[in-house]
Amino acid sequence: MRHTLFKKLKSLTKQLKQEFAVYRLVLKHPQTPWVAKCFLGLAVGYLLLPFDLIPDFIPVLGQLDDVIIIPVLLYIALLFIPKAVIQSCREQVQKMQQPT
Numbered sequence: 001m002r003h004t005l006f007k008k009l010k011s012l013t014k015q016l017k018q019e020f021a022v023y024r025l026v027l028k029h030p031q032t033p034w035v036a037k038c039f040l041g042l043a044v045g046y047l048l049l050p051f052d053l054i055p056d057f058i059p060v061l062g063q064l065d066d067v068i069i070i071p072v073l074l075y076i077a078l079l080f081i082p083k084a085v086i087q088s089c090r091e092q093v094q095k096m097q098q099p100t
Contacts, residue, residue: 018093023074025089032081039077043070 026032027040047070056062
């Protein structure tokens with residue numbers, strides 16, 4: 001059981017690293033609208049803030065704010081980004097990760 005849990009955790013970590021790499025390329029892409037860049041910046045900024053809008057000591061809500069706010073900001077940003085830009089950035093990340 002530990003082995004499968006470790007595999008799942010490792011897979012999730014790999015996916016998160018890939019997504020961060022994709023979002024980093026999307027932010028730099030010249031066809032990414034400024035509105036999307038603002039929402040992506042807000043998501044990253046909120047993630048890095050040393051404090052939360054809803055303090056963690058408030059039961060349930062304190063822990064859920066990060067889990068809800070960041071994905072919502074990412075979702076809104078992705079609505080503004082052309083699908084071709086996202087696909088292009090995903091392909092670039094995949095190429096960078098292929099062994100040579």
